[in-house]
Amino acid sequence: MSIVANKETRVVIQGGPAGVNAARRMAEFCHLTRQPLHVLAFVFPPDAGKTAEVPFGSELVSIPIFKTMAEATAAFPALNTTLIFVGPDRAFKAAMEALADPKIKLVSMITEGVPEKDSKRLSLEAKKLGKVFNGPSAIGIISAGECRLGVIGGAFDNLILSKLHRPGSFGVITKSGGLSNEIIWICSQFADGITTAIGIGGDAYPGSDYVTYLEMFEKDPQTKAVIIVGEMGGDLEERAAEWFGAAKRRIKLIAVVSGYCQEQLPKGMKFGHAGAKEGQHGEGSARSKADALKKSGAIVPATFGGLGPTIKQVYEEIVAKGLVKPAVDGDAAALPKLPKPVEEAVKSGDVFVEPLIKSTISDDRGDEPLYYGYPASDLINKGYQIPHVMGLLWDKRLITPVEAEIVKRIIMLSADHGPCVSGALTTIIAACAGIQMAQSVAAGLIMIGPRFGGAVTDAGKWFKYAIEKKLSPEDFLEHMKKNVGPVPGIGHRVKSVKNPDKRVKELISFVKSTGIPTPHLDFALSVEKITTAKKDTLILNVDGTIAAVLVDLGWPVESLNGFFILARTIGLIGHWVDQTRNGSRLIRMFNYVVNYASPKRREAPPLEAKGTRVEVREEVLK
C-alpha cells in the first residue's frame, strides 16, 4: 500500500527536455518493478505532434506530445496525474489547465521560482476541486514498488540500494529534494524502507503541506511511522505538530528540523530554500518548531545524525509489537537490470561486438587524430608537409623529402586546366545553377574517368605489367592491341610532338635530376618513341607520365587516380568560388550548337488499346 501514487497512476508530463529526462527515470522504475510504462503523454505546445523517445528496458518507446491537456486526456483516458516542468512564467497557466481537466486528480509541480501568489492561487483552486496540488519546487513522489513521479529516488542503482522496488513501513515527507533521497536511504539501512516519500518543495507556501499527507498516511495501514524533515521558516511544522497532537494517531511521527544555526547568524540571512526564513519576530525558528513537535508527542532527535538510530528503534518496536514482519529481501541479483548502453558494456568487457569495418590507417579516438599512428600535431610541428600525410594515409609510409617534392609538383601541375575541360565545365554549370560547393565540385569530379583525367591508374597498371613481364616496348604494344585496346596514358587531343605538353617535360626533367631509378618512366618513354613515329599526337600524356613516375616511386596502383582527383579538386573549388563571386547567371546551351536530328513536328495518332506502339515505331523507321 501507499499514498498518492500507486500502480494505477498514469502520468502526463507538462514540459520539454527536463520532463523527458524525468520520464526516462520513471521508465527505469517501471522496468525495475516489472510494470507497464506509467508515462503516457507529454503536453508541450512547441513540440506538439511530435513524439519523445524514452528507453524502457531494452526498447525505445515513442510517447506522443500534445498541445493541450484536453487532447492528452482524450487520447489517453487512463491519465490521472500530471508533472509540471515548464518555466515559472508559464507554470501557473499550465497547472490551471491541468486542474481544470476532470481526469487529472494530482498535479505535482517541479518548477522552481514560481511566484508565491501563483502557488497560493493554485493551492486554493485545487482545494475547491478536491484535487491534490503538490509543489512548486517539489522533487517528486515515490511509492516503493508502485510508482515514481519525477526524478526522486535518483539513479537506478540507488533505487535498488534504497529498497525502492518493494514497500517498507515508513512514510517520508520533506521540503528538500536532496534530503528525500537521504531519508529513503536511511529508512532502508535502519529499517525496512519506505511506503511513500513525498517532496513538498521548499517554497514559503507549498500547495500541499505535511498535514495533507499525514492524514493520508494515517489511513494507509502499511505505513506505521512517518518521518518529516522540516526547516526553519513558516508554520508548516507547527501545523503538523498541531495535527499530530490533536487526536490519538495510529502512526508514529519522527521529525527533525534544521535551522538552529539561525540563532548565531546575522538576522534575515537567506538560505537555500525560499521558505526557509524566520519570521520578523522569531516565530518559525527551528527551536520553536522542534519544541512544538516534541510537545505533540512526536519523536524529535537532536540532530540529523540522530535520525538513523531513532528510525531503527521505532522499527524494532513495531516489529516487536507484531505490526510488521521483518523484511526478508530476496536475491537482489534476481531484480531486473537496467540494460547498459553498448558503449558502456564494451568498456566493461561484458560483451563482444564483431566490428563492422576495419581501419588500418588512422585513429580518432584520442584527443587528436593519429595518421598511421603519428599525432597530426607532431607531424605539423616537425615540418612534415601534405605529401607526407598522403604517404601515411594512402600508402602507410613516411615518404622521403625528394619523393615529397615530386608528389607536390604532380599536385601543382594537375591542379587546374582552365574552364573548358569537362570537369571544370560541369562544376561551372552547376555553380551557375546555384548549386552549393560540395555538390558542384562533386559533379565536376564525376567527370573524371577513362576520357578525362582518370587514366592514371590504368596507365600505371599496364606499365607495371610490362616491367613485371619483362616485355619489350614492341611486345607490349602488340599485347595491348590484341587484348586491351588503346594504351592508357598515350595520346592527346591537342598536344603532339611538335606542340609538346610543357608540364610533362618539366616533370620528367625534374624526376631525372633527382637520380632515382625510373624503370617505368624509361619504359613509357621508349613506348612513346614507337607510337609517335606512327602518329604525331600519340605522345606520353600527363596521365601516363604521372602514372609511370608514381609507380617508380612505389605507390600502390589503386591510389594513382587519387593524385589527379585531389589535385583537380583544388581547381574545381576555385571555379565554383569564381562563378559564385561573379554572381554568374544560369547557363543555357544555344540551340545553334545542337544538331537537331530528331523527327519533324507531327500530330500524335489516337491512343489505341493494341498495337499502337509498334505501328509508331515502324512509321518512324520508314
Add this chain to the structure above:
Amino acid sequence: MAKVLEGPGMGLLSKWGMTVPHYVVITAADQLDRLAQANPWLRESKLVVKAHEAIGSRMKLGLVKVGLDLEAARKSAAEMLGRDLNGMTISQVIISEMIQHKEEFYLAVKSVREGAELLLASVGGIEVESNWDKIKRIAIPLGTDPSRDQLTKLAKEAGFKGDLAGKVADFALKLYQCYDQEDGTYIEINPLVTREADGELVALDAVTMVDADARFRHPDWNFTFASEFGRPYTNDERAIMEIDSRIKGSVKFIEIPGGDTALLPAGGGASVYYSDAVLALGGKIANYAEYSGDPPDWAVEALTEKVCSLKGIKRIIVGGAIANFTNVKKTFAGIINGFRKAKAEGKLEGVEIWVRRGGPFEKEGLAAMKALEAEGFNIHVYDRYTPLTDIIDYAIKGVEK
C-alpha cells in the same frame, strides 16, 4: 522575498496613488545643485539625508541626518558618499523633504497562506513596538479585495475618528492594491502621518518586500534587490549571484567573517543541517554556500574558488545528501578544479577538506576526490555509508570511525 530599498520602494507606493515625501537619490553631492534648480522643495523644505544602502542601525552610525537646509544637506551627503564601513562603500544617498506632522500611525499588509493580512494602528513610529496590542487586523482572502466599508470599520476599531477613518480606509485600499498588483510579500508603512499643511495622509517611511520570483511579469522593476541582513552584498557574493541568475540549477554564497569552517555542501536542505552540525559542536561557520539542481561544473568551480578564498578557515566541508539527478562526477570535477587553482595560489595551506556525498556517478566522483591525496591535499572522503553530518564530528572532534 526580496527587499526593495527606500527610493524604489517609495516609487512603488507613489505609483499606486499613495502620497510620499518628495525625494531624490544621488550618487555625488554636486548632483544636488542641478536638482535644486528643478525641484523647488529642495530649496524650500527642511530635508532628511540618509545613506541609501542596506545597512542596519543607520541612525547609530550617523548615516541619517534630519532638519537640514539645502547647504547642510549637501555637506552631509558629501560626507556620507564614499564612506567606507568594514569594506563596504556607501555609494547612494537619499534626500527627502521633512513633513511637518503631529500624529503617527502604522499600516502594513503581509502575505499569509490564505491571502493577506492588513494591519492598522492609530499609533506609529517607535510607539508601535510597545503598543503591539493596539494593532487591529483583517484577513483578506486570496482573490478578493477588501471593501471600503470593511476598511473604514477597521479604521474605526483602531481608533481613527470622523473623516480620518475614511481617509485611512482609502489609503489602506491603495496599499492593498500596490501589494497585490506588485507581487508584494510585506509592505509596512511606519509612520503614516497627516501632513500639518493640508491634512493629507503621507507615507513617511516604509519597508517594502516583493516576490523576486515574480520579476518576469514586472518589466518596470528597474531596481536591484537589497540584502536583508544589515549589510550590502560583497563582491564575491555578487559574483556568485550573477552566475546563479544565468545557470540551470543554483549556486549560493554568503560570507560570515570570523569563521573557521567553510561550507561547500550540495542542496538547500542539507546545507542547513551542515551549518547546524558545525555550530552544535562549537565550530564557527565562515560562510553559507550551496549548489543544487545539477549546475554546470564551471559554476561549481567558481563557487569553490570563492569558498577557498575565505580568510582564516581551517577546514572545508564538501557535504551532500544522495543526489536525485545532480551528477556527482561532473560537479565534483568543478570542485576539484577550484581546489587545484586555490592550491596553486597557496590558499589551502593547512586547510583540511572533508567530503561526503552520494548520487548519480558517486563512485567516480568520490574516487576523483580521493585521488587529490596524491596531489598533496589534506582530504578525507566518505560515501553514503557514512551518515550525512558525521564528517562534521570527525572534522571538529578529530575522531574518525
